[in-house]
Amino acid sequence: MRDLATEFEAERRRLLAVANRMLGSRSEAEDAVQETWLRYAGALADPTARAEIRDLSAWLTTTCARICLDVLRSARVRREAYPGQWLPEPVVSPLDAKPPTDGYAPDPAERAVRTDQVGTAIRVMLERLAPEQRVALVLHDVFAVPFAGIADVLGTTEAAARQLASRARRAVTAADAPRHTADPAEQRRVLEAFVAATESGELDQLLRVLAPDVILLGDSGGHFPAARRPVVGADAVGRFILGLFGRAGRYGQRVTSRPVLVDGVLGLQMETVHSDGRPIRLVVAFAVHEARITGVFNQLNPEKLGDVPPLGDDDGWPPRL
Incomplete structure (x- = not known):
């Protein structure tokens, strides 16, 4: 043994x-x-x-x-x-963390769904897939498993496994999928603009950072109030975000934060206090494309944040990007 x-x-x-x-x-x-x-x-x-x-x-x-x-x-x-919207558990790591490479597909063209590179957006899109499609896509595009092996897992033919992966690939890159193509430097510039806009409280300034078709999803697991449906469109998302920060200010709640990698993409880890006195921990992931935010993913379900270390005394708002 x-x-x-x-x-x-x-x-x-x-x-x-x-x-x-x-x-x-x-x-x-x-x-x-x-x-x-x-x-x-x-x-x-x-x-x-x-x-x-x-x-x-x-x-x-x-x-x-x-x-x-x-x-x-x-x-x-x-x-x-599930109560409300469902988001995957975020993989949160320090800014200087390097993504693991063990076992991944060697060809960058085949890593369209490698979650430590492309962030939370693709993990959300994976939820759209049938189980068989998800297994085929992840095994092939992320871990370079041959279709013969995938067929063995699924109990089907090699041709059918290939078709499942192809259909899944089209689904996660559909026109309505939040796009994320930004390199780390662009992610930082956009997030700095986002923080400045929320600090200003000006909707027009925030709209310049948000893509017209931006989508916001929030997962509280029923522990805190959260939108039960996706918030879609720059105006709606902008007003929702400013409303969140406005409520914190009205209740005199201190917001602390620090920049982190969320599924390998620049994001924010935040802490504040709910109006009823309960502490709130929040991990915010972003998708960025052509210098604008296309997706905002708020994870505040405490059951999914158990492995995230608490913020320190040096962390505050606005975050030091």
Whole structure:
């Protein structure tokens, strides 16, 4: 068992990346990886059975993907009953963090859904996909799994797996998808303009930062008031954002913040106090295209922010970008 555990631990980080990108939930991803371990230990404790596995990494990936597929199919029902809008758990890291590279597709053209590069927007779009489409797209475009292996996971043909990935790719790049193409320098310039506009309280100034078709989504998990439907359009989103900051000011609430990477893209981590005295922690992710914000994603469900470290005494508002 010691040898089995050593082999598995060498693959754990990659398996967790696979599961997290498929499920959008770190806790569910960790459960999927643990179930993968249990199946691995049960199936391969027999040395004879172990000898039949020529590619352990591929076997573990296939097993983990099948578990994730089952979770995705059942999650559809759970998320339909979710209070309000649903956003994935954000992966928050310091500004100087470098994205992991283990196990990813080597060709940049095939990394359209690599979440540590393209941010929360693509993770939100993944939620539109059928479970089979999501599995096919993530395995192929993110982790470079051949379509023959994906067909094995899905119990279908290689041609059908290829078609599932193709349809999924079209869906996540549809015209109504929030676009994110900005490099880090452009992200910083746009976020600085956004902060300055919210500080001014002037709607016209904020509208210059927002794309005409910008979309705002907020996930509170029912813990705090939040828009139950997406807010769409620059005017509506701008008024919504200024209203949030205006309410904080009216109640004399101190807002603290710091810039962070949210799913690999520049965003904000914030803390304030609700009007009823409850502390609020908030992670804001952005999508930026052609010097304007196309998507704002507010995660304030405390159940999804448990791994995010608290702000320090040196953090304040406006954030030091």
